[in-house]
Amino acid sequence: MEIVINKCHGGFGLSAKAVARLAELQGKRAYFFTPDRTIGKMFDSPPIPITVEQADDKETAVLGMFYAFDIPTPPSHDEWGKHAIETGRQLDRSDPLLVQVVRELGGAANGRYAKLEIVEIPDGVSWELDEYDGVETIHEVHRSWG
Numbered sequence: 001m002e003i004v005i006n007k008c009h010g011g012f013g014l015s016a017k018a019v020a021r022l023a024e025l026q027g028k029r030a031y032f033f034t035p036d037r038t039i040g041k042m043f044d045s046p047p048i049p050i051t052v053e054q055a056d057d058k059e060t061a062v063l064g065m066f067y068a069f070d071i072p073t074p075p076s077h078d079e080w081g082k083h084a085i086e087t088g089r090q091l092d093r094s095d096p097l098l099v100q101v102v103r104e105l106g107g108a109a110n111g112r113y114a115k116l117e118i119v120e121i122p123d124g125v126s127w128e129l130d131e132y133d134g135v136e137t138i139h140e141v142h143r144s145w146g
Helices: 016-025 077-083 096-109
Strands: 002-006 030-033 048-050 066-069 116-120 127-132 135-140
Touching: 002 096, 002 127, 002 135, 016 030, 016 096, 096 116
Parallel strands: none
Antiparallel strands: 002 116, 030 048, 030 066, 127 135
């Protein structure tokens, strides 16, 4: 089994290009949100649909850390935040499509503070992700008693 983890301080995150490619492989559209923190609201602009080609553009790649897949069109203001994913930490790290994206894009899949790597573990192993200051490791699940 292959699992995507982050190997540097800062934390797991995907680039806009990786998010757009993952959405494409899933047959979905990726939408990006631009947080407007000046007035204390997270999602004050409409979501922007983006293609893989657009995500390769340097200006597009800095749209923000919030994105969603296949949100209602057009979403109401209150709906945007319900669908947003921050940095991608909620993604299934063993998803074969995520592994494919990281393999295809290499370093271009890395989010702003990430260095993504694919770790292979034996099939059938129960595993858990451990993180310290953004650096992640995979551990086999085991039992322990106080």
